[in-house]
Amino acid sequence: MSLPSDALTNPVPARPTANPGNPPAEFLPPFNTLPDADGHVHGHGDGGSHGHDSLRTLDYAVIQQCMHCGFCLPTCPTYDATKKERNSPRGRIALMRAIADGQMDATKTFAEEMYFCLGCLACTTACPAGVDYAQLFETARATAEHAGVLQSPSRDWTRRLLLKGLFTRPRLLRALGRMLRIYQASGAQWLVRKLGLTKLLGSRLAKLEPQTPQVRAQFSHQLIQPVEKPADDQVKYRVGLLTGCVQDLVFSDINRDTADALLANGCEVHTPPVQACCGSLHGHNGEPGTARMLARRLLDTFDVFKLDAIITNAAGCGSHLKTYNRLLADDKQYAERAAEWSRKCKDINEFLVEIHFRAPTAAPAGIPVDQLTYHEACHLCHGQKITAQPRKILKSIPGLKLTELSESTWCCGSAGIYNIVQPEMSQQLLERKLKHIDKTGARTVATANPGCHLQIANGAAARGKALHIAHPVSLLAAAYRAE
Amino acid sequence: MSQAAAATDLIAALQRHFPADALITKPEDMTAYSYDGTPMLKGMPSAVVFPTTTEEVATVLRLATESGTSVSTRGSGTGLSAGSIPNAGDIVLCLARMNQILELDTANLTILVEPGVINANVAAAVEAEGLFYPPDPGSMRVSTIGGNVAENSGGLRGLKYGITRDYVMGLEVVLPTGETFFTGTKCVKDVAGYSLKDLFVGSEGTLGVVTKILLKLLPKPAARKTLLAIYEKMDEAAATVSAIIANKIIPCTAEFMDRTTIKCVEDYAHIGLPLDCDAVLILESDGHPAAVDDEAQKMEALCKQHGARSVKLAADLEEATKLMTARRMAIPAMARVAPTTILEDATVPRSRLAEMVRFVQKTAEKYNIQVGTFGHFGDGNLHPLFLANELKPDEIHRVHEAVGEIFDHAVKIGGTISGEHGIGLTKKAYLPGAIGELNVRVLKELKRVFDPKGILNPGKIFEADQPGMEGTATFTHTITRGITPEHLIPQT
Ligand SMILES: Cc1cc2nc3c(=O)[nH]c(=O)nc-3n(C[C@H](O)[C@H](O)[C@H](O)COP(=O)(O)OP(=O)(O)OC[C@H]3O[C@@H](n4cnc5c(N)ncnc54)[C@H](O)[C@@H]3O)c2cc1C
Ligand code: SF4
Ligand code: SF4
Numbered sequence: 011m012s013l014p015s016d017a018l019t020n021p022v023p024a025r026p027t028a029n030p031g032n033p034p035a036e037f038l039p040p041f042n043t044l045p046d047a048d049g050h051v052h053g054h055g056d057g058g059s060h061g062h063d064s065l066r067t068l069d070y071a072v073i074q075q076c077m078h079c080g081f082c083l084p085t086c087p088t089y090d091a092t093k094k095e096r097n098s099p100r101g102r103i104a105l106m107r108a109i110a111d112g113q114m115d116a117t118k119t120f121a122e123e124m125y126f127c128l129g130c131l132a133c134t135t136a137c138p139a140g141v142d143y144a145q146l147f148e149t150a151r152a153t154a155e156h157a158g159v160l161q162s163p164s165r166d167w168t169r170r171l172l173l174k175g176l177f178t179r180p181r182l183l184r185a186l187g188r189m190l191r192i193y194q195a196s197g198a199q200w201l202v203r204k205l206g207l208t209k210l211l212g213s214r215l216a217k218l219e220p221q222t223p224q225v226r227a228q229f230s231h232q233l234i235q236p237v238e239k240p241a242d243d244q245v246k247y248r249v250g251l252l253t254g255c256v257q258d259l260v261f262s263d264i265n266r267d268t269a270d271a272l273l274a275n276g277c278e279v280h281t282p283p284v285q286a287c288c289g290s291l292h293g294h295n296g297e298p299g300t301a302r303m304l305a306r307r308l309l310d311t312f313d314v315f316k317l318d319a320i321i322t323n324a325a326g327c328g329s330h331l332k333t334y335n336r337l338l339a340d341d342k343q344y345a346e347r348a349a350e351w352s353r354k355c356k357d358i359n360e361f362l363v364e365i366h367f368r369a370p371t372a373a374p375a376g377i378p379v380d381q382l383t384y385h386e387a388c389h390l391c392h393g394q395k396i397t398a399q400p401r402k403i404l405k406s407i408p409g410l411k412l413t414e415l416s417e418s419t420w421c422c423g424s425a426g427i428y429n430i431v432q433p434e435m436s437q438q439l440l441e442r443k444l445k446h447i448d449k450t451g452a453r454t455v456a457t458a459n460p461g462c463h464l465q466i467a468n469g470a471a472a473r474g475k476a477l478h479i480a481h482p483v484s485l486l487a488a489a490y491r492a493e
Numbered sequence: 494m495s496q497a498a499a500a501t502d503l504i505a506a507l508q509r510h511f512p513a514d515a516l517i518t519k520p521e522d523m524t525a526y527s528y529d530g531t532p533m534l535k536g537m538p539s540a541v542v543f544p545t546t547t548e549e550v551a552t553v554l555r556l557a558t559e560s561g562t563s564v565s566t567r568g569s570g571t572g573l574s575a576g577s578i579p580n581a582g583d584i585v586l587c588l589a590r591m592n593q594i595l596e597l598d599t600a601n602l603t604i605l606v607e608p609g610v611i612n613a614n615v616a617a618a619v620e621a622e623g624l625f626y627p628p629d630p631g632s633m634r635v636s637t638i639g640g641n642v643a644e645n646s647g648g649l650r651g652l653k654y655g656i657t658r659d660y661v662m663g664l665e666v667v668l669p670t671g672e673t674f675f676t677g678t679k680c681v682k683d684v685a686g687y688s689l690k691d692l693f694v695g696s697e698g699t700l701g702v703v704t705k706i707l708l709k710l711l712p713k714p715a716a717r718k719t720l721l722a723i724y725e726k727m728d729e730a731a732a733t734v735s736a737i738i739a740n741k742i743i744p745c746t747a748e749f750m751d752r753t754t755i756k757c758v759e760d761y762a763h764i765g766l767p768l769d770c771d772a773v774l775i776l777e778s779d780g781h782p783a784a785v786d787d788e789a790q791k792m793e794a795l796c797k798q799h800g801a802r803s804v805k806l807a808a809d810l811e812e813a814t815k816l817m818t819a820r821r822m823a824i825p826a827m828a829r830v831a832p833t834t835i836l837e838d839a840t841v842p843r844s845r846l847a848e849m850v851r852f853v854q855k856t857a858e859k860y861n862i863q864v865g866t867f868g869h870f871g872d873g874n875l876h877p878l879f880l881a882n883e884l885k886p887d888e889i890h891r892v893h894e895a896v897g898e899i900f901d902h903a904v905k906i907g908g909t910i911s912g913e914h915g916i917g918l919t920k921k922a923y924l925p926g927a928i929g930e931l932n933v934r935v936l937k938e939l940k941r942v943f944d945p946k947g948i949l950n951p952g953k954i955f956e957a958d959q960p961g962m963e964g965t966a967t968f969t970h971t972i973t974r975g976i977t978p979e980h981l982i983p984q985t
Contacts, residue, residue, distance in 0.1 A: 101525035
């Protein structure tokens with residue numbers, strides 16, 4: 011192929027045409043006038059009525075798939091904690107079914123239950139009947155949001171701020187990240203905490219404040235060129251690299267490592283400098299309309315037909331990115347591209363193993379890999395059924411000794427924004443995870459999702475434990491660099 | 494006083510004894526306790542209570558008896574005959590939080606557990622001590638020992654090791670009055686009085702609530718070998734099992750799956766089952782290594798003599814375990830091809846197995862319904878699973894017609910209508926035909942001795958006839974749109 015390389019991605023993400031007057035992202039209009047997914051401005055709607063946005067209109071077969079055998083019960087962290095059927099996958103599906111059958115309304119209790127669910131998808135791994143819990147759970151949360159039963163001024167404000175205000179605007183997110191960085195680096199954070207000013211934030215956000223991760227000095231676009239070629243110019247694959255939101259702000263170095271590992275394996279890496287959020291946060295939190303809008307934007311950013319693969323290194327994003335085909339199935343303009351996207355979207359671990367990555371010949375410098383354990387991100391092992399690949403990568407690294415973690419596939423309590431909205435359950439799960447990590451005697455924990463990464467790092471720090479957390483691909487890249 | 498008013502009073506009384514977390518009444522919670530593993534049925538309780546001690550169980554039962562409110566006991570709700578589906582307005586007594594292993598006695602080879610302990614947890618705990626608890630129902634990772642006892646559950650090792658009953662040495666039981674007693678001892682021999690414990694095994698929550706269980710253990714077999722035999726014809730698989738037993742070999746497992754089952758299981762488990770055959774047999778021999786080798790060789794030869802296309806020996810324990818685990822998934826895995834899976838449990842003497850398999854197929858054809866058959870061949874325990882859609886009442890009706898004929902035939906050739914799933918609600922209409930009116934009368938009289946007011950799971954196994962309880966075995970609604978209970982529970 012003799013295409014100019016930069017033709018494979020769009021430098022600037024296309025805006026939805028229905029919304030030509032979109033103001034520069036840096037200027038935030040009042041929330042109630044924020045355009046929604048499909049460019050419409052209205053109160054709470056999520057634009058366009060898609061059959062799968064409500065339990066009442068969802069294909070009934072998806073609900074019927076559950077034959078209530080209960081095989082998922084022992085794998086569900088919330089059921090394990092309470093032994094209450096309503097807190098189990100089977101119980102939650104029964105509630106969804108009661109709504110679909112018109113026997114129950116989407117009540118406040120129902121909505122709360124849907125937010126008590128971690129969305130960890132352990133139930134889908136356990137389920138022999140092939141229940142698509144991810145779809146059910148997204149539809150259930152959308153139904154709950156549509157019913158408006160959880161509405162409260164502060165919740166609405168926070169949700170619109172996060173879901174519609176921030177996580178739809180990559181530039182704004184970076185601007186905010188930069189401010190946060192200054193705040194953290196200048197020592198102002200210390201001063202603010204000391205003066206108790208965080209109280210002004212309101213209790214939810216104040217609790218969140220100590221969890222605020224350290225923002226990196228440089229974001230992905232400052233570390234990665236839009237197009238990078240392997241050193242020897244021998245291009246075997248052309249791939250797109252997704253930089254993510256949290257990953258971009260807090261773990262831009264993991265993005266650099268990902269690019270390096272790909273380059274070392276003959277990939278030409280295309281990384282558009284400005285990328286939309288993938289929409290997983292929205293899809294998982296009852297905003298399917300916004301999720302669809304963001305999906306379209308990402309599809310506009312990459313020319314998926316000309317790339318061999320689209321690479322993500324964040325498990326939570328990957329598990330959502332791979333469902334673009336379902337998300338946009340009814341969209342005449344995008345359905346075909348979305349289907350191709352779902353076929354080509356690959357987690358970095360998955361892709362490297364698929365292309366028979368080269369085993370490094372040196373041990374990574376400065377990282378204690380001789381005592382390492384692996385925590386499986388839910389959305390990697392349950393969401394994408396990727397379990398062998400990260401281990402294969404880890405085991406290929408010279409000097410690395412992997413001790414298996416018991417309950418490695420049990421949720422660590424991060425679960426997207428779960429640790430913010432359900433702090434109690436989240437802490438319980440974190441405690442359990444750290445105990446198991448302790449037992450392995452590991453000094454380094456490898457994991458492939460920014461949420462888990464932060465959760466475990468914060469947990470260890472709060473308990474005064476010295477733990478090194480690393481993405482498998484970072485260890486691989488470090489090993490290549492040491493050669 | 495009406496049932497509803499009695500239940501309201503009872504809940505108020507229970508609130509004085511249980512914290513909010515252990516007594517729930519929200520409609521959303523009731524929805525989540527309105528079903529078990531049985532397809533299509535649903536009944537809304539008025540409260541669910543979670544005791545953690547025998548005394549608390551006694552309190553619930555005493556107060557329930559006083560108020561005349563019926564109680565449905567529940568373990569994990571995996572039952573397949575609607576045993577733990579409450580009648581409308583019942584109090585559900587859920588034992589999931591009574592889940593402690595109380596004592597593992599390696600000198601007497603027994604284990605004492607609370608009823609909410611999961612079967613697989615018992616198996617793992619005793620294995621760590623080099624011991625063995627053989628009953629392993631397909632639901633072993635989910636179902637409770639209490640539920641296993643109440644249903645007298647079987648499993649994949651029934652042929653050689655028997656069923657739950659064979660391992661129950663003693664039970665602590667709470668009667669509806671709240672009085673509590675222990676029946677049985679750690680003694681291998683014990684003939685002091687009637688063997689009451691045996692009455693409670695398989696009583697489906699209708700006689701008393703089991704609050705402690707003393708189980709017998711065996712030493713863990715030293716070796717184990719697992720074979721997978723592949724057949725072009727189902728008949729040949731059945732003939733092989735008969736031949737193995739006729740040759741005086743009792744394998745610990747002789748499981749069977751037909752083509753439809755194999756496809757669904759493989760779809761989920763990806764363990765490389767052949768998709769182009771009519772049937773497979775999973776055979777397992779365990780015990781002394783030399784004996785195991787010998788048995789495995791003989792079984793392999795018999796498989797081939799009776800037409801097996803090929804016989805594969807599982808390479809190691811891991812492969813063998815995968816095979817067994819996959820087989821355990823058969824029931825839910827079949828839900829992949831049809832939304833409603835109606836499972837039957839007819840059992841016949843082993844010698845009539847092949848004949849019964851043919852009869853099931855013929856009957857399914859006659860009624861134009863899809864069926865997948867698997868089961869515990871060595872026990873003569875067949876699981877024909879009808880693949881239907883509950884949204885089509887006509888199809889469901891045809892399934893019930895077919896099931897009726899299958900039951901009649903099983904009884905005619907010396908079999909029974911349920912090998913291990915129990916009678917519950919779904920099969921009670923067939924019970925008199927299977928065991929006779931007098932037999933049913935004796936059951937009812939026995940129930941009256943233990944539960945004179947009829948508050949425990951009324952309407953399960955047979956119609957309740959205590960005053961005030963007759964009307965309780967009705968459902969608020971069924972799970973599905975458009976179907977009425979009459980479609981689902983064959984009427985007596
Ligand atoms: C996929 C699947 C596979 C299965 N495989 C098998 C199998 O191979 N063999 C087999 O035999 N069964 C099998 N079953 C059926 C079921 O799992 C068993 O009947 C099991 O023993 C029920 O246990 P549970 O804890 O779920 O009890 P539940 O379903 O909650 O209750 C079952 C009955 O027991 C009563 N009960 C429960 N606990 C007590 C107690 N402590 N005291 C008094 N009464 C009580 C209830 O009132 C009810 O009548 C299977 C079910 C499923 C869904
Ligand atoms: S979700 Fe799957 S495993 Fe859980 S009860 Fe339903 S069918 Fe069974
Ligand atoms: S997603 Fe996780 S928390 Fe939610 S029902 Fe499934 S297993 Fe339970």
